[in-house]
Amino acid sequence: MSASSATERQGSSALITSLVAAALFMENLDGSIIATALPQMAQSFHIRPVELSIGITSYLLTLAVFIPISGWIADRVGVRTVFATALAIFTGASMLCGMTDNLVEFTGARILQGIGGAMMVPVGRLAVLRVTPKENLMRAISIITWPGLIAPVLGPPLGGFITTYSSWRWIFYLNVPLGLLGIVLAWRFINTEREADCRPFDALGFVLTGVAGTCVMYAMEAIGRVGTSWHSSLLFLAIGLAACVAAWFHLQRSAHPMIDLSAFRIKTFMVSICGGSLFRISIGAVPFLLPLMFQVGFGMNPFQSGLLTLAVFAGNLSTKLVTTQILRRFGFRTVLVFNGAFAAVTLASMSLLRPSTASGWILFALFVSGVARSLQFTAINTLGFADVPKQQMSGASTLSSTLGQMTMGMGVAAGAIALRIAAWWHGHDGQSLTPSDFSIAFVLVAVFSVIAIADVFSLSPDAGNHVTGHRRKGAG
Incomplete structure (x- = not known):
């Protein structure tokens, strides 16, 4: 029985690892594939390509705000529920991105997509870590780190091919069947496990980490942009770094921190x-x-x-x-x-x-x-x-x-x-x-x-x- 149980557990671990890797690949690919489609998208929206940078920046800023809260939600609601819901949000937002006709709609859809992506990344990794024995950890981590390496490389040629021979909208529509399949598999194979003693919500920690992440990310993006005022960029950077320091001290002293620094x-x-x-x-x-x-x-x-x-x-x-x-x-x-x-x-x-x-x-x-x-x-x-x-x-x-x-x-x-x-x-x-x-x-x-x-x-x-x-x- 123990041998059978170990084999079954190993098979379940491998399947969950593959599922999470596929979901993370979809999320990472979405962040890189869009770059080559910007000129065609700008033409559809009747704007200059440079104005579409808000669509990329808004996604990254949303990740910075919502990733810290994902662990708390997973502990309270359960890994399976959060991961499947994150996939559903990401998939639905992908459909909306493909249907948008102007920059405002697109930015809103990207923010929604960022919320799904923010929950998907750490919770997916947590699902893998909880079912993987230490002796198999190297192989599991190797598999789920692939998306971060491969997606940015495959994104440009795939985006160029889709944009050249079809429409930029299909960049987002491709996520829909993959996302739906992922939801079904996540609900079937990922454990309902949740923490028995869930910590209270750390509102101050959430605000401080959100401000820190948003301001630092925005400041660095703005500093690299030609024509941007250095003064405003450095102001945002200073606010972000101050929030980082405040968040560090708060998270160290809080009885129930938003992010556990231990x-x-x-x-x-x-x-x-x-x-x-x-x-x-x-x-x-x-x-x-x-x-x-x-x-x-x-x-x-x-x-x-x-x-x-x-x-x-x-x-x-x-x-x-x-x-x-x-x-x-x-x-x-x-x-x-x-x-x-x-x-x-x-x-x-x-x-x-x-x-x-x-x-x-x-x-x-x-x-x-x-x-x-x-x-x-x-x-x-x-x-x-x-x-x-x-x-x-x-x-x-x-x-x-x-x-x-x-x-x-x-x-x-x-x-x-x-x-x-x-x-x-x-x-x-x-x-x-x-x-x-x-x-x-x-x-x-x-x-x-x-x-x-x-x-x-x-x-x-x-x-x-x-x-x-x-x-x-x-x-x-």
């Missing part, structure tokens, strides 16, 4: 969040910078640009076949240090690409970069939950998802800021970007990856070995 006392989680956030910022800038460089700097069309970025996807895919073996052979600390340095070098190497560079060399550079970033991304995400006990999974998942989504979004802003700095360095206003501007931008965002490595040195050599199965020479 996981920060766990060294592996702390390193995953701090160093990992810097790495995510550099990684988040790539899907923004690459298509722009290929289209604006090299003169390619959207579809050609998107096809080239598929080399990054190929690198991601090939690494997944050996990630477990690499971590088992060398351990977290060694992999994160050496591969982190390699990932930074591959990112900086993008600065050497020119319009005259042979396609073969471009594909090779992108493939190698995909290999390095996939291994680093999986390792740092798995490390974060290696030592987190079951009773802290909800708070740790919410905290990780909140900062993970924000830093990936900040990556886009960091890429835009890097381009603005490059334009200033070359003495122009950034309205007409050159290949040299992108060279400087890639070097600047690579610096984040280099700084991220410093945090890894504080790990013990055997950190997370019970998850990877790595045994040091001379040990036991």
Whole structure:
């Protein structure tokens, strides 16, 4: 009976992991696929393409506000109910996005979609963490981190193809059948488990984290936008940072905090969040910078640009076949240090690409970069939950998802800021970007990856070995 029960539990865990990965892929894809459709959408709405940035920004700001509350709702209502409801909201909002005829309607639909996405990400991860034994954690985390790596790469070519050969509306309609299937499977296989002793709602914590996330995200996005006043952007940044500090002190002292910060006392989680956030910022800038460089700097069309970025996807895919073996052979600390340095070098190497560079060399550079970033991304995400006990999974998942989504979004802003700095360095206003501007931008965002490595040195050599199965020479 025990063998049968273990097999059944393992099968259920694998199915839930696959379901959550598919849902997160849909959510991540939606954030990147829209970029190549902006000109056609602007034409439909009779506005300039730049005005549609509010549709992207509103989605990211909604995530920043509502992700922190997701853990509390999941504890009170149950993971299955929240995840299925989040899928329903996201699917319905996708349908509305495709049906909109003006910018106001589209922005409203994107905000609604952001609410669904905010609940889907951390609660989906929590559903996986609760059913996955520690010995299978590396494989599960590897699967659910795929969407964050693959979707931004597949988004541009897929969006370019749909926009070129059909209508931008189908970008959103494609979510509907996938979402409906996900709802049915979630209701069938995810547990109804909820916390027996649910904490009260932390209204002040919700307001402070919401203000902090919104202001910081908006300020960074505004700083990277050409023509935006530095004064207003810095004011929002100051308000956001002040709210961050206030939220930190409140969450530390509150008996029932909106976000449980106790996981920060766990060294592996702390390193995953701090160093990992810097790495995510550099990684988040790539899907923004690459298509722009290929289209604006090299003169390619959207579809050609998107096809080239598929080399990054190929690198991601090939690494997944050996990630477990690499971590088992060398351990977290060694992999994160050496591969982190390699990932930074591959990112900086993008600065050497020119319009005259042979396609073969471009594909090779992108493939190698995909290999390095996939291994680093999986390792740092798995490390974060290696030592987190079951009773802290909800708070740790919410905290990780909140900062993970924000830093990936900040990556886009960091890429835009890097381009603005490059334009200033070359003495122009950034309205007409050159290949040299992108060279400087890639070097600047690579610096984040280099700084991220410093945090890894504080790990013990055997950190997370019970998850990877790595045994040091001379040990036991």
